[in-house]
Amino acid sequence: MKLWGGRFTKETNKLVENFNESLSFDHRFYKQDIRGSIAHVKMLAKQNILTDNERDKIIEGLNSIEADIDSGKLKFDDGSEDIHSFVEAHLIERIGETGKKLHTGRSRNDQVALDMKLYVRDEIDELKDLLYELLSEVLRIMEENTTTYMPGFTHLQKAQPTTLAHHFGAYFETFIRDYDRLVSTRKRMNLSPLGSGAFAGTTYDLDRDYVASILDFDTATRNSMDSVSDRDYLLELLSDLAIMSMHLSRLSEEIIIWNTDEYRFVEMDDTYSTGSSIMPQKKNPDIAELIRGKSGRVYGSLISLLTTMKGLPLAYNKDMQEDKEMSFDAIDTVKSLIKLMSGMLSSMKFNHERMAKSARGGFTNATDAADYLVKKNVAFRDAHEIVGRLVLYGIENNKALDDFTLEEFKNISEAFDNDIYDAISLKTCVEKRNTKGAPGLKAINDEIEASRKLLECLK
Incomplete structure (x- = not known):
């Protein structure tokens, strides 16, 4: 069923119909479409x-469609143009002429805007x-590894010793920011567009704020054209x-590097690895590599929608139909990436001895x-030069x-004494760094406690 046709005298070209249809992908928000329609008719009756x-x-009738x-x-599979015409056609089929009143006071333009926002x-x-679960997994690793020494890197070269807890603490911060961005986006978008019509509102006496309240929006949008x-x-x-x-890609990259025989x-x-069809010894970090690779796919969705929107005049244009497939794909992809990363981290084993041994090499205690x-x-400038000469030696x-x-120390500077060994031990190098955010035991425990409280607030 088409929701238009009175002014047309010819059937739409079949190729045009196939090109124009969106039911093949927008059917995924049928629940949101039905929920919005129920709120709309409640308001119409009010x-x-x-x-x-x-x-x-x-x-x-709408509830029966959803149940079926x-x-x-x-x-x-009935050849409808989109989810809106699909639902309305089946409603009319089930309840007759009354179903034709469903669309009173609205347009597909504000209807699809509502459905997409709800979805x-x-x-x-x-x-x-999903991010909460990932953050919980990262926090667990932090809690269990406050004294797991490892090298820290800059320019992918060993720089200073740190701990695995400190390293994963950095990822906790990145994922918390990701969580906060989602919260902020949700808050900003939580305005109902329904009742905006095609773009200029309607002559019907609609109560847009009532619909907004039913659908848990903060209020209705202020401008129908923008809506x-x-x-x-x-x-x-x-x-x-x-x-x-x-x-997720950056963390995957580190896991891939850490998984090499060199590290x-x-x-x-085994459940998050694959083998080789020709080399029997191989155990490949394919899941981490795919997480890394699929980040480009998500970037593509963002660039595609930016490109679609950049030249569109107000108000609605059919180009906007392109928002759905790329958004659906990006959402589905990232949900999978988060789940896989959480599972991969929960099953991964860390080689503490190997990490500590690596931290002792590469002159990470030079600073x-x-x-x-x-x-x-x-x-300090003289000290920097002296230690540089030590490293060269x-x-x-x-x-x-x-x-x-x-003697070797003193050959380069008489300032060295027996206490140098304790000063540059791996434990000392890490433990004495207790400024806020550092890897020292007190500092990292404070960070873990703060992170734990943050997670508790998200429950």
Whole structure:
């Protein structure tokens, strides 16, 4: 059934129908469409535009359609143009002429804007739940690894020693920001567009705020033209998802590196790994690689919608139909990425000894050796040069700073004494760093407690 046709004398070209239809993908928000329609007819009856009997008959018909779709009895295969015409056609088929009154006082323009907002709002809530589970997993790793020493990196080169708890604390912060962005996007979009009509409102005495309250919106939108042409909330969500997938990709990249034979910091569980068709020894981190790879797919959805919207005049244009498939794909993709990352982290094993051994190499305690000299009244710039000479000597003689004799230290600077060994030990290098946000035991425990309280607030 078409929701238009009176001014047309010819049937639509079949190719045009196929190109124009959206039921093949917008059927996924049938629940939102029906929910919005029920709120609409309740308002129409309240405003005496429909009778109570007509309202009840329409609601009963809509509920029966939803139940039949849920059970699989009703399929999306009747050739309807979109989910709106599908629902309305089946409503008229079930309750007769009264069903034709469903669309009173609204347009598909404000209807699809409502459906998409309701759908996105539901998806944001699900994304928040998934992020909560991921954050919980990251926090568990932090809690269990406050003294798991490992090298920290800059430029992908060993820089200073840190702990696994400190390293994952950084990801806790990124994912918390992702969560906050979703909350902010949801709050900003929570305005009901229904009642805006095609773009200029309607002559019917609608109570838009009443509909908004039924559907748990904060209020109705202020401008009917903006209501039907706004897709900012989708662009915001896609931006949120792009940033989130970037964070997941960065963590995946580190897992991939840590999983190599050169590092062996982690052991991937068999359930999140794959093998090779030719090399029997291989255990590949394919899931982490796919998470990394699919971030580009999410970026593509954001760029596609930005490109679609950039040249559109007000108000509604059919181009906007393109918002759905790319948004659905990005949402589905990121939901899968979060679930997979949570599962991968929960099953992953960390090689503590290997990480600690790696932290002892690469002169990660060089900064602490310089700080030691500063405390001996050596100017920092001079201390920096002295330790640089120590490192060069160590490279030439294949020795770590910890393995130098006191004589070797003193050959470069008389400021060194026996207490240098304690000053540059791995434990000291980490534990004495207790400024807020640092890896020292007190600082990281404070960070964990703060993170735990943040999570409790999200429940």
